[in-house]
Amino acid sequence: MALVIAALAGAWTIEACAQSTDSPASSLADARKQQNDLSPELMYRLLVADIALQRGQPALAARAYLEAAREGRNAFLARRATEIGLATRQRAIALQSARLWSELDPDAERPKQVAAALAAAATDGAAEASVAPAGLESQLQRLLADAALKGPALGEAFLQLNRLLAQELDLPATLKAVQTLAAPYDSVPEAHFAIALAAHNTGAADMGTTAGAIKEVDRALALNPGWDRAVLLKADILNRQSPEDAVAWLERYLKIEPNSRPIASALAQFYVQQKRFAEARALFDGLVAADPPNRELQLGRAALSMQMKDWSTAETQLQALKALAQDEDGTVAFYLAEVAEDSGRLPLAVERFKAVPEGERAWLAQLRVATVLGKMKRLSEAQRYLADLPAVTIEQRVQVRQTEAQLLRDAGDNAGAYGLLEKALVEHPDQSDLLYDAAMVAEKLDRVDVAEARLRRVVDLKPDNAQALNALGYTLVDRTDRHTEGMQYIERALKLSPDDAFILDSMGWAHYRMGRLEEAERFLRRAIAGRPDAEIAAHLGEVLWVKGERDHAQEIWQSQLKSAPDNAVLLETVRRLAH
Secondary structure (H helix, E strand, O other), rough: OHHHHHHHOOOOOOHHHOOOOOOOOOHHHHHOOOOOOHHHHHEEEEEEEEHHEEEEEEEHHHHHHHHHHHHHHHHHHHHHHHHHHHHHOOHHHHHHHHHHHHHOOOOHHHHHHHHHHHHHHHOOOOHHHOOOOHHHHHHHHHHHHHHHHHHHHHHHHHHHHHHHHHHOOHHHHHHHHEEEEEEEOOOOHHHHHHHHHHHHOOOOOOOHHHHHHHHHHHHHHHHOOOHHHHHHHHHHHHHHHHHHHHHHHHHHHHHHHOOOOOOOOHHHHHHHOOOOOHHHHHHHHHHHHOOOOHHHHHHHHHOOOHHOOOHHHHHHHHHHHHHOOOOOHHHHHHHHHHHHHOOOOHHHHHHHHHHOOOOOOOOOOHHHHHHHHHHHHHHHHHHHHHHHHHOOOOHHHHHHHHHHHHHHHHHOHHHHHHHHHHHHHHHOOOOHHHHHHHHHHHHHHHHHHHHHHHHHHHHHHHOOOOOHHHHHHHHHHHHOOHHHHHHHHHHHHHHOOOOOHHHHHHHOOOHHHHHHHHHHHHHHHHHHHHOHHHHHHHHHHHHHHHHHHHHHHHHHHHHHHHHHOOOOOHHHHHHHHOO
């Protein structure tokens, strides 16, 4: 709990840490402000740290920054290690880093505060683990009271509150704690925002809290009219019940604030979710017109052109970006290769993927070369190409095996893919991605027992992996008679990812297999509203068919067959029921 207090006082998050690194060179530049020369070993550690942070590996990043700070005697790097350690709850690293930071910058008060809080937590670890919500609330109440004396600090504290409380409490307890903490601050819009967010998060398990969430976010907007962040939260809340209502809310607000870039961007994302690509691109056209140099907006517009299969426009937009030399990370080159692949110009796609420059996209581009060769029916060449790739890290070696296995699956050789994955698992027995892929192929081969065992191992290794929980639950629901057990895994996945369309689909299918048609339809409608998908359409159509709404079922099936005419699950469902 002391870590929560320390983190709230500093308002640090791992997202903020990651965003502060514009490129792998940023820490090098900041470190050089304190140190004129960097040894090759120190530069290597900094590069490892920055790349690890960009790839979502904060534990590795924090350790690398701490080692670099020790070697270079650099206060900036010690501070960075402290920030990441706090944000990701790595108490030992955060404490060591804070002490080093204080040693290197004796006049700084912040590292002393952090070190004291963490040291207190370390000496009373057992007591900390059992702190009651009331004890946590009392300390946060004092902290909020102190923040209130500093004006803007109070609002920022409330904006961080849910993230930090969620580390200690379950969702209903978090909501109750936020309501208690916010009660004395009725005139503070961020306090009502915090309650609305907590209610919205709890609403994943209890839809009855949605009305309360809307009431609180409306109160926040009444106190701070035009607050984009509250407008976006209300859209998220509405989206859980009705994506159409969320879109209508953002459209209405955008008419009031036509120059709001956050609202326009959010509305474009909702349009994309509903496959309203032309409307989304029109919004991006407006955003680009208002901010022509913005590379991300131009890339977003080009990506929408790709979604619309408007290959000519996408190519023109991407080539314009490339001509402006705005492709430092290789993204434009990668997209141009995808345009060539998706438009059927496969030899050009191979050429373009091979030409993607060094950077974060380069390795993925090399893997895609093999994928395109597979599409060209040059399987042996693709396998030789993969064998010659310089896969240095374990992650890269695993990705090579996954890509080759997918080539075999695409060629209809599930048995070959299964054998390849099993061989890879001998080398990397607890590699979760390999285990997951092996499970999926085993299920296709009707080896349901193997699929279950592999997925259970993934869940053991990563209990919060929503995708694995969902896959295990769906396998039990769809391929066995252990429906109740399967639903329990799906429920766990849904708590982790409450708006994931595929998990909602699994929940709907579980209810269907248990004979609960109304509940099945409710979840499947939410799923297809969030992501129009052929397999979700197959499931929803089957539920409607069994309910006697056969014309409606046919409409849903035919609509999806237009965009996915070869989807095996949808075709099998239509053949089985409608013919």
